[in-house]
Amino acid sequence: MPFTPFHMGPGILIKAILQGSFSLMVFGWAQIIMDIQPLLVILTGEGALHGFSHTYIGASLLAIVAALSGKYLSESGLIFLGIAKKNNPIRIAWWIVFSSAFIGTFSHVFLDSIMHSDVEPFFPVNLENNMLGIITISQLHKFCLYSGLVGAGFYYVIQILINKQAKAANPNA
Ligand SMILES: [Zn+2]
Numbered sequence: 001m002p003f004t005p006f007h008m009g010p011g012i013l014i015k016a017i018l019q020g021s022f023s024l025m026v027f028g029w030a031q032i033i034m035d036i037q038p039l040l041v042i043l044t045g046e047g048a049l050h051g052f053s054h055t056y057i058g059a060s061l062l063a064i065v066a067a068l069s070g071k072y073l074s075e076s077g078l079i080f081l082g083i084a085k086k087n088n089p090i091r092i093a094w095w096i097v098f099s100s101a102f103i104g105t106f107s108h109v110f111l112d113s114i115m116h117s118d119v120e121p122f123f124p125v126n127l128e129n130n131m132l133g134i135i136t137i138s139q140l141h142k143f144c145l146y147s148g149l150v151g152a153g154f155y156y157v158i159q160i161l162i163n164k165q166a167k168a169a170n171p172n173a
Contacts, residue, residue: 004031007031007034007104007107007108007111007144008027008028008031008144009143009146009147009148009151010107010111010147010148011024011027011031011103012024012147012151012152012155013147013148013154014103014151015027015151015155016150016151016152016155016158017154019155019158019162021096022103023097025077025078025092026070026071026074026092026096026100026101026104027100027104029066029069029070029101030062030101030104030105031104031108033065033066034053034054034059034104034108034109037053038053048118049116049118050116054108054113054116054120054121055120055122055123057123057124058109059106059108059109060102060105062105063101063102063105063106064098066101066105067094067098067100070101071094071097074097075089075090075092109121111140111144114131114135114140115132117129119132
């Protein structure tokens, strides 16, 4: 991990760009699944901190886990957060579930490989981590934070424009 919530920043920016073609809930669920291994290692003091989960092969497997376990969980989450109504639930299409999960786990490995020397993103082909330190940890955290803030602003501006357009097209609605 960087602290898991930091991963949400770029996710919010991707949501702003892709809107309904991207599930931020599934993306967020994938972040949690990715950091189960480091969390267990921190709690038990055993094993490699990031290990297999933080390789692109591990991330591909965990993306499938996140997608299969995340679809219905995310649909319930949207109702819980009040974004969808119980009598009018949002169904997240499987292709969106899978692409959001893969974007989630791959971006996670990418960001973590910049700040953690023990991450081996290209295991077993290459054990070097040549992403390490391409930007400083403080720059990385700022990038995550600002991409979230910019993404949130951008998201709402686009939502307002979409609603305006819908109203213009159908003024009686
Ligand atoms: Zn991590």
